[in-house]
Amino acid sequence: xxxxxxxxxxxxxxxxxxxxxxxxxxxxxxxxxxxxxxxxxxxxxxxxxxxxxxxxxxxxxxxxxxxxxxxxxxxxxxxxxxxxxxxxxxxxxxxxxxxxxxxxxxxxxxxx
Amino acid sequence: xxxxxxxxxxxxxxxxxxxxxxxxxxxxxxxxxxxxxxxxxxxxxxxxxxxxxxxxxxxxxxxxxxxxxxxxxxxxxxxxxxxxxxxxxxxxxxxxxxxxxxxxxxxxxxxxxxxxxxx
Numbered sequence: 001x002x003x004x005x006x007x008x009x010x011x012x013x014x015x016x017x018x019x020x021x022x023x024x025x026x027x028x029x030x031x032x033x034x035x036x037x038x039x040x041x042x043x044x045x046x047x048x049x050x051x052x053x054x055x056x057x058x059x060x061x062x063x064x065x066x067x068x069x070x071x072x073x074x075x076x077x078x079x080x081x082x083x084x085x086x087x088x089x090x091x092x093x094x095x096x097x098x099x100x101x102x103x104x105x106x107x108x109x110x111x112x
Numbered sequence: 113x114x115x116x117x118x119x120x121x122x123x124x125x126x127x128x129x130x131x132x133x134x135x136x137x138x139x140x141x142x143x144x145x146x147x148x149x150x151x152x153x154x155x156x157x158x159x160x161x162x163x164x165x166x167x168x169x170x171x172x173x174x175x176x177x178x179x180x181x182x183x184x185x186x187x188x189x190x191x192x193x194x195x196x197x198x199x200x201x202x203x204x205x206x207x208x209x210x211x212x213x214x215x216x217x218x219x220x221x222x223x224x225x226x227x228x229x230x231x
Contacts, residue, residue, distance in 0.1 A: 043224045043225055046220070098162070
């Protein structure tokens, strides 16, 4: 009930392409879904987050799509750039609860 | 400070020694979290502080691990009698959490971690 399943484990995309990372959750009570970006040797940094009252949120080239009925959410990176190469983590939580439930991460490589 | 600061950034020690890892959260952040990240893996929750209290220590792997937070600010994670399996990056995060209304909760901000290597 508390798991967040993330796929794929790794992803290679050509520069300018669209990168798509998917996550699925089980607990229908989750109400906060952030994506974090982590570069080697650095801590994760919040990239974008969504709450279940909207189906999509866009910030620049990054978009979260949220499907409440399917209990899935995904990160889309448009016009992917080599600088986007990093590990991406999805997470979920109850806003009233401190604990984020983390996906296993996706290592994204953008080929120039 | 502007962000979460962790020290040391790297620590190499011999098996059996004790180590202390320090976290300076963002000023004003009431909540503090410790995570462990093994090479190429996701984040493993260790402990959560709200103020100086730790309502959830359930993620601590064994009784060799302990943590404290003083003055609602700096936190120290201590690992006693280190083992090789303790080798990992230890990450600290902080956030503001409203004491009553979750609407005031803010995202977690991470430090760059301490890379711990046990020889």
